[in-house]
Amino acid sequence: xxxTAAMKVRIKEVAAAAGVxxxxxxxVLSGRAAYAVQAETxxxxxxxxxxxxxxxxxxxxxxxxxxxGQLGVVLEAVEPSEPDRLLGGLTTxxxxxxxxxxxxxxxxxxxxxxxxxxxLVVYPGVGQFQTYLDGRVDGLLVSCNPLRGHYLxxxxxxxxxxxxxxxxxxxxxxxxxxxxxxxxGARLAAEHLLALGHTRIAFYGGGQASGVEHFQRREMGYRQxxxxxxxxxRPAIHQGDVLVEAVRRGEVSAVFAExxxxxxxxxxxxxxxxxxxxxxxxxxxxxxxxxxxxIAGGLTTVYHPAAEMAARxxxxxxxxxxxxxxxxxxxxxxxMVRRSTAPFKIRG
Amino acid sequence: xxxTAAMKVRIKEVAAAAGVxxxxxxxVLSGRAAYAVQAETxxxxxxxxxxxxxxxxxxxxxxxxxxxGQLGVVLEAVEPSEPDRLLGGLTTxxxxxxxxxxxxxxxxxxxxxxxxxxxLVVYPGVGQFQTYLDGRVDGLLVSCNPLRGHYLxxxxxxxxxxxxxxxxxxxxxxxxxxxxxxxxGARLAAEHLLALGHTRIAFYGGGQASGVEHFQRREMGYRQxxxxxxxxxRPAIHQGDVLVEAVRRGEVSAVFAExxxxxxxxxxxxxxxxxxxxxxxxxxxxxxxxxxxxIAGGLTTVYHPAAEMAARxxxxxxxxxxxxxxxxxxxxxxxMVRRSTAPFKIRG
DNA sequence: CTGTTAGCGCATTCAT
DNA sequence: ATGAATGCGCTAACAG
Numbered sequence: 265x266x267x268t269a270a271m272k273v274r275i276k277e278v279a280a281a282a283g284v285x286x287x288x289x290x291x292v293l294s295g296r297a298a299y300a301v302q303a304e305t306x307x308x309x310x311x312x313x314x315x316x317x318x319x320x321x322x323x324x325x326x327x328x329x330x331x332x333g334q335l336g337v338v339l340e341a342v343e344p345s346e347p348d349r350l351l352g353g354l355t356t357x358x359x360x361x362x363x364x365x366x367x368x369x370x371x372x373x374x375x376x377x378x379x380x381x382x383x384l385v386v387y388p389g390v391g392q393f394q395t396y397l398d399g400r401v402d403g404l405l406v407s408c409n410p411l412r413g414h415y416l417x418x419x420x421x422x423x424x425x426x427x428x429x430x431x432x433x434x435x436x437x438x439x440x441x442x443x444x445x446x447x448x449g450a451r452l453a454a455e456h457l458l459a460l461g462h463t464r465i466a467f468y469g470g471g472q473a474s475g476v477e478h479f480q481r482r483e484m485g486y487r488q489x490x491x492x493x494x495x496x497x498r499p500a501i502h503q504g505d506v507l508v509e510a511v512r513r514g515e516v517s518a519v520f521a522e523x524x525x526x527x528x529x530x531x532x533x534x535x536x537x538x539x540x541x542x543x544x545x546x547x548x549x550x551x552x553x554x555x556x557x558x559i560a561g562g563l564t565t566v567y568h569p570a571a572e573m574a575a576r577x578x579x580x581x582x583x584x585x586x587x588x589x590x591x592x593x594x595x596x597x598x599x600m601v602r603r604s605t606a607p608f609k610i611r612g
Numbered sequence: 613x614x615x616t617a618a619m620k621v622r623i624k625e626v627a628a629a630a631g632v633x634x635x636x637x638x639x640v641l642s643g644r645a646a647y648a649v650q651a652e653t654x655x656x657x658x659x660x661x662x663x664x665x666x667x668x669x670x671x672x673x674x675x676x677x678x679x680x681g682q683l684g685v686v687l688e689a690v691e692p693s694e695p696d697r698l699l700g701g702l703t704t705x706x707x708x709x710x711x712x713x714x715x716x717x718x719x720x721x722x723x724x725x726x727x728x729x730x731x732l733v734v735y736p737g738v739g740q741f742q743t744y745l746d747g748r749v750d751g752l753l754v755s756c757n758p759l760r761g762h763y764l765x766x767x768x769x770x771x772x773x774x775x776x777x778x779x780x781x782x783x784x785x786x787x788x789x790x791x792x793x794x795x796x797g798a799r800l801a802a803e804h805l806l807a808l809g810h811t812r813i814a815f816y817g818g819g820q821a822s823g824v825e826h827f828q829r830r831e832m833g834y835r836q837x838x839x840x841x842x843x844x845x846r847p848a849i850h851q852g853d854v855l856v857e858a859v860r861r862g863e864v865s866a867v868f869a870e871x872x873x874x875x876x877x878x879x880x881x882x883x884x885x886x887x888x889x890x891x892x893x894x895x896x897x898x899x900x901x902x903x904x905x906x907i908a909g910g911l912t913t914v915y916h917p918a919a920e921m922a923a924r925x926x927x928x929x930x931x932x933x934x935x936x937x938x939x940x941x942x943x944x945x946x947x948m949v950r951r952s953t954a955p956f957k958i959r960g
Numbered sequence: 961c962t963g964t965t966a967g968c969g970c971a972t973t974c975a976t
Numbered sequence: 977a978t979g980a981a982t983g984c985g986c987t988a989a990c991a992g
Contacts, residue, residue, distance in 0.1 A: 271772070272745060275970065285979045290971055302977060319745045323680070324969030326671035327984050337734075339717065358718065359902045362919070366714025369687065369734070370706065376736035383748060384734040386685075386717070388724035397620060397667045399985095400731060424619070528906035536909075554707045555903050558876035561883075571710070623986065633963045638987055650961060672985035675968050747969095 273318045282312040289313070293320065322382075326399070335581060336401035337372060337386045339365050340409035340416065360525070361409070363553070364570055368407050368430065371574030378575075379582055393419040401425070403581045407574070408432040426584035428577045431570075432477060433592070440590045442577045446478045446550075449566040449597030450485025453520050453548040456564070456599055458493050461608035462518035462546060465490060467500040468507055468530055469522025479522050482550060486520050504533025511545045512537070517608055524549035524556050524565055527604075531560045542606035552600050562602035569595050621666045630660040637661065641668065670730075674747070683929060684749035685720060685734045687713050688757035688764065708873070709757070711901070712918055716755050716778065719922030726923075727930055741767040749773070751929045755922070756780040774932035776925045779918075780825060781940070788932060790925045790941045794826045794898075797914040797945030798833025801868050801896040804912070804947055806841050809956035810866035810894060813838060815848040816855055816878055817870025827870050830898060834868050852881025859893045860885070865956055872897035872904050872913055875952075879908045890954035900948050910950035917943050 279286040284305060291299035292309040301309075312318075326332045376384055385401050393416075396404060403426040406417060414434055420427050421436040428440040435441045457465050467486045470479055483500060490497040498515075501507045507530060510516040521527035527549035531541055541547050541560040549556065549565035556563045573595050580591060627634040632653060639647035640657040649657075660666075674680045724732055733749050741764075744752060751774040754765060762782055768775050769784040776788040783789045805813050815834045818827055831848060838845040846863075849855045855878060858864040869875035875897035879889055889895050889908040897904065897913035904911045921943050928939060 272747075286970080287972080287979060287981095288977090291978090294971080300977065305977080317742055317745075319742055319747075321675075321969050322746045322748050323671050323674035324747075324984090325971075327669070327675050327986085328969080328971050330984070332671070334733075339721065359715075362714035362718045363711045363902055364714065365717055366710035366712065367707075369713055369717055370710050373687065373734065373736045381736060382746075384736065385682075386721065386732040386734060388721045388729060388732065394665055394667055397665075398670045398730075399620075399667075400670050525903060525906070528903055532906055532909060553903065554711055555873060555876055555901065555907075558873070558880055558907065559903075561880060634985090635964080635987075636962060639962090642987080648961065653961085669985055672968090673987075675970090676985080676987045678968070 272321075273316045275318070275320065278309070278313050278316055278318045281316060282309045284309060330399075331402050332400060333381060334383045334385050334401045335372075335376070335381055335578065336396060336404040337369075337384050338404060338406040338416075338420070339368070339386065340407060365407065367570035368574040371571030371576075372405065372578055374571070375575035375578035379578060381578065381582070393423065396420070396423055396425070403427065403585055405430060405574070405577050405581055426581060426590075428581045428584070430573055430577045433481075433594075434477065435592075438590050440580050440584060440592070442573050442580055442593045442595065444478075444568055444570070444573055445594040445596055446481035447485035447488070448594070449550060449568070449599075450482040450520065451489045452485075452597060452599045453550065453566050454486045454489035456601070456605065457518040457520065457546060457548060458489065458495075460518070460546065460605060463493075463495055463608070464498075464514075464516050465495075465518045465520060466498060466507065466510060466516040467522070468502075468519050469500055469526050470502060482522055504529060508533055508537040508539065511539055516545065518546040518548075518605070520548045520550075522550060524551045524553040524559065524563060527563055527565070528559045541604050546605040546608075548605060556600070557602065560604040562604060564602045564605040565600050567598040567600050569597065620669075621664045623666070623668065626657070626661050626664055626666045629664060630657045632657060678747075679750050680748060681729060682731045682733050682749045683720075683724070683729055683926065684744060684752040685717075685732050686752060686754040686764075686768070687716070687734065688755060713755065715918035716922040719919030720753065720926055722919070723923035723926035727926060729926065729930070741771065744768070744771055744773070751775065751933055753778060753922070753925050753929055774929060774938075776929045776932070778921055778925050781829075781942075782825065783940075786938050788928050788938045788940070790921050790928055790943065792826075792916055792918070792921055793942040793944055794829035795833035795836070796942070797898060797916070798830040798868065799837045800833075800945060800947045801898065801914050802834045802837035804949070804953065805866040805868065805894060805896060806837065806843075808866070808894065808953060811841075811843055811956070812846075812862075812864050813843075813866045813868060814846060814855065814858060814864040815870070816850075816867050817848055817874050818850060830870055852877060856881055856885040856887065859887055864893065866894040866896075866953070868896045868898075870898060872899045872901040872907065872911060875911055875913070876907045889952050894953040894956075896953060904948070905950065908952040910952060912950045912953040913948050915946040915948050917945065 275286045275289050279289045289309050292301050292306045372384055404420060405428050406420060407430045417429055418436050421439050429435045430442050433441060433443050467483055487497045519530060521530055527547055547560060549563050552565045552567040556565050576593060623634045623637050627637045637657050640649050640654045720732055753776050755778045765777055766784050769787050777783045778790050781789060781791050815831055835845045867878060869878055875895055895908060897911050900913045900915040904913050924941060
């Protein structure tokens with residue numbers, strides 16, 4: 265039976281209805297055994313609280329206990345009017361990060377549910393970092409913008425609360441970090457192409473020049489795999505027409521694109537030039553974006569565990585709140601083999 | 613100068629340092645002119661507060677004022693273990709809604725920033741709807757899952773706080789609603805094809821059977837446009853091979869796909885059958901998803917203003933908190949003409 | 961115009 | 977094992 269009147273019930277009313285004091289109600293509902301309330305009393309209090317639809321007032325509790333159990337979420341992606349910018353040689357927009365943020369929120373929510381976090385608090389503006397001292401949250405999860413995360417992080421690190429950075433490996437001391445293993449994922453992609461017999465493998469993307477940490481790591485992984493196979497990686501290709509020429513000349517039989525969107529752009533350039541994937545050239549992407557199964561009839565790509573990363577971030581933050589030291593975590597990726605890669609064969 | 617020690621400063625300390633009472637500090641920082649504090653005193657107080665890095669404690673303020681200024685966000689999409697399901701005849705996964713939720717969060721954040729909402733509160737589990745009575749939020753924004761939104765909404769409508777539903781038109785009385793004009797968008801798509809001279813236009817998707825409100829509206833818009841042109845809409849096509857056959861037989865020269873993902877699937881089926889877009893058949897999608905410019909070399913589609921919808925939701929909720937009545941809003945869409953549509957011509 | 965007083969609702973002493 | 981008293985930090989009402 266729940267009170268359908270929906271008027272808010274106070275602890276005093278529960279106490280009165282149960283014939284005990286407010287203190288006892290508080291003790292019972294705290295759930296802590298240390299308080300030692302008689303079993304029968306506890307049962308009755310719980311029943312009455314349920315009947316009355318009692319929900320403890322969070323503001324009062326937070327004021328009293330000086331903590332909230334709430335975790336703050338800083339989504340840099342949702343900063344105002346992010347200009348379109350060049351990523352991996354491709355013009356993309358805020359849409360990329362919005363997609364990413366959805367996965368982040370899903371992961372955070374799942375983990376919060378699992379670990380009984382009562383609420384996630386999203387501050388709309390990053391604003392003054394002092395804002396985070398308003399007592400709304402006990403700790404902070406920061407989904408970093410690769411292009412700007414570092415300055416913000418160094419500010420947030422000064423706060424007297426634990427901070428966990430997501431999606432970057434470059435964090436100040438004392439800040440925990442959870443990132444996807446971009447380098448390892450890139451290695452997986454390149455090794456897949458090597459295993460198919462390809463030796464002329466190009467990296468298609470913005471390369472080091474883009475200045476994006478993740479993309480640099482992806483390129484490093486690619487180079488690492490080729491080096492390990494005794495091959496000399498060729499310089500990254502940034503433009504579709506250059507790629508087309510290289511394939512035409514037989515200099516390239518397989519391509520690892522920095523991102524799935526980059527792979528889609530590559531497919532478009534190749535297709536317009538009359539080249540086919542995977543018949544004329546094999547192609548691997550990175551991210552496994554929505555729709556990847558429709559790129560080149562099914563893009564082989566590296567799954568990017570964004571939601572899992574966020575979920576892990578919650579766990580890491582809770583551990584820190586429990587007294588653990590700052591940690592560094594790299595999440596493994598997974599190769600999704602589809603139809604855009606094929607064994608190497610001499611072109612006829 | 614800001615206090616780098618980051619120890620929390622209380623209102624009393626600000627008051628002492630400024631040589632006034634705590635009440636005066638409160639009045640000054642409230643910003644309300646009604647309190648009439650002497651200009652010089654106010655200036656001094658503000659300066660001291662800044663110097664000391666004073667940030668008012670939210671828990672205390674909320675307890676005293678009995679409100680928080682915070683808006684609750686219910687993202688049904690991020691419920692646990694959403695199973696993959698059939699949407700519009702296509703198997704999609706939580707990835708679809710994650711993408712959507714990212715846009716929602718971006719829109720909410722932008723609007724919250726603009727309208728000075730201090731924080732958005734995301735409850736991890738939908739749980740008991742009574743939970744929302746915990747005093748964390750003054751009102752609720754509900755991003756509805758088209759397949760389950762209605763039951764939850766009817767529960768939330770009972771809460772003694774304003775509720776704004778996003779992404780559904782079917783709301784209980786007293787609940788405000790903001791949705792995208794799916795029907796109008798579909799009309800735009802169909803009218804575009806009609807204007808290009810097409811008369812044999814198919815609807816590709818799950819159709820009424822899918823039970824998804826939005827898709828039903830999209831199909832209705834399509835039928836409306838065809839009827840208005842004096843044409844009789846043919847039954848929706850749900851499967852790629854059926855579509856291929858219809859095109860081959862010349863029964864269909866243009867397709868309006870329920871979603872961009874559906875359009876991508878159509879492209880795949882058509883391409884495999886040797887049919888080309890737009891040479892053999894024109895194609896319009898809906899949603900303008902990330903990567904739409906790479907579908908069929910650039911998919912003509914209807915832009916789905918998810919972020920704008922969310923932003924409007926914030927405004928609507930704030931108005932309700934200000935005393936306004938519940939409202940219903942439909943957001944206009946926009947046709948994105950790219951390269952997948954071409955004028956009708958007899959096939960050679 | 962400014963200060964004093966009095967709680968908001970709860971969790972925690974410390975008595976009993 | 978339970979209850980009375982206390983105060984978390986702030987703002988609203990009132991007095992001066």
